Amino acid sequence: MDDESKRVLEEMQNVLEKLLSGQQNNATEVHTLIPELQTLAVQINxxxxxxxxxxxLALDLSQGKLDGPHPPRHNYMASPLKELHSQLSTLIWGLRQLRSGYIVGKLDGPGELFDIFNELVDQVMAASTREAGSIGNSNIPVPFNSWRYHQILKTLDLLHVSVLEVDGxxxxxxANHSAKELFGDIDDISGQTKSDMLGLIAKNITISKEENTFPVSREVYEERNNTWYWVTSNCFLLPTGQVFYFNTIEDISEWKINKYQLKISATVDEMTGTYNRKTGLRELEKILARSDSSKTYCIAFVDIDGLKTINDNYGHSEGDYTIKTIAKVLLSSIRSSDMVCRYGGDEFLIIFKDCTEEVAETIITRMYEKLNNLDRKNPKPYTLSFSHGVTPFSNNPRPAYRVADLLDLADKKMYQCKNQKKQKKAKGKPHDG
Incomplete structure (x- = not known):
């Protein structure tokens, strides 16, 4: 063995002897070029x-201290001590609850400490459910510190639903914890100005008492908090004949938002923001079912020009850009009463309400102009364009058109527009749009 190895091993031996004798030790600094000995030094440290x-930790536990620092997770040697610390903390929490008058359930843990604690819980439960005499001359039993009552109150405090109990x-x-957070400290729900909700609850109780309609539930929007609630009021009768009213108030704002988003997702095309095909056809059916003979409507069938060529030559990302861009132009050009829906991959259906064919054509001409401006401002190796066909209709005379007939007429006009463009292109003439 060389001198350096002998020196390092002696330093490590001294450190280990101190550890075995119970002396406190700081990390040792060992400097060596031998990798194996350097690794051993790191492990000893x-x-x-x-x-x-x-x-x-052991010293803290021996002195009854449970608020000291814990060994980190990677210190596996301290795992039994940390488990002991956790068990003692749990027991102390349970004892403090009992001392404060709360009732706790039995604790699941090993050893005599937990056995004794659970025996104590059994004794408190037995004592809390014994009858303690009666009120005055009545024969109504008076349970003191009812075990079940404490369990119910504990559970109600854990709920996210606000619970408010009032007398006649x-x-x-x-008021449970959630109700106190919502309403603050309140003694009476009548004539309150803190919350419109309290006035509503009072109204629910009054009306339901008169009509004997308990339980009563209502969906309520409180404007000052911009929050939706589901409010339920019920009544119950004590053996003494006293009536109490039990009210639950649940914040359903998130549910309302999700419901709205679900409704939107069922009617709107996710890619373009236009209505989807099902919604558009349903709206067209409603219009045809009306008996309003004084209005004229129009539908326009729109088909994007050359989308397959764009996809094949420039990729589907450019094809998606084309679809989204033309959809934005359609949406930004129509009136607030009109509707655009995506009928297929590259097809759109526009419903013009209370609109003549001339007005519809004027609006579509504006769409072509917007596309031409986009082509000039943001030139692409392809042209943004579409073909269209407009069909006017009304419900006079009856019977009305069928949806399929209208779509077929508009589709044929759209193909006439597309063929005219192809003929102009073949002749070398520029086409409109």
Whole structure:
């Protein structure tokens, strides 16, 4: 063995002797060029750190201290001590709950400490459910510190639903934690200005008492908080004959938003923001079912020019750009009463309400102009264009058109427009749009 190895091993031996004798040790600094000995030094330093952390935790536990620092997760040697610390903390929490008058369930843990604690819980439960005499001359039993009552109150405090219990005069006899956060400190729900909700609850109770319609539930929007609630009021009768009213108030704003988004997703084409085909056809059916003979409507069938060529030559990302861009132009050009829906991959259906064919053509001409401006401002190796066919209709005379007939007429006019463009292109003439 060379001198350097002998020196390093002696330093490590001294460190280990101190550890075995119970002395506190700091990390040792060993400088060596031998990789194996350097690795061993690192491991010994880790061992020193782990033992110091264990000793500190063990000393805290022996002195009854549970708020000291914990060894980190990677210190596996301290796992039994950390488990003991967790068990003692759980027991102390349970004892504090009992001391404060709360009732707790039995704790699942090993050893005599938990056995004794659970026996104590059994005794408290038995004592809390015994009858303690009666009120005055009545024969109504008076349970003191009812075990079940405490369990119910504990559960209600954990709910995200607000719970408010009032007596017949509107005096608040119980509010769970969620209700206190919502309403603050309140003694009476009648004549309150803090929350429109309290006035509504009072109204629910009054009306339901008169009509005997309990339970009653209502969906309510409170404007000042921009929040939707589901409010339920019910009543119950105590053996003494006293009536109480139990109210639950649940914030359903997120549910309302999700419901709205689901409704939107069922009617709107996700890619373009236009209505989808099903919604457009349903709207057309409604229009045809009306008996309004004084209005004229138009539908326009729109088909994007050369989308397959764009996809094949420039990629589907450019094809998607074309579809989205033309959809934006259609949406930005129509009137607020009109509707655009995506009928197919490269096809759109426009419903013009209370509109003549001339007005519809004027609006579509504006669409072509917008596309031409886009082509000039943001030139692409292809042209943004579409072909269209407009069909006017009304419900006079009856019977009305069928949806399929209208779509067929508009589709034929659209193909006439497309063929005219092809003929002009073949002749070398520019086409409109």
């Amino acid at each position: 880790q061992l020193i750190q782990n033992l110091n952390e264990m000793n500190r 005069s509107g005096h608040v006899v119980y």
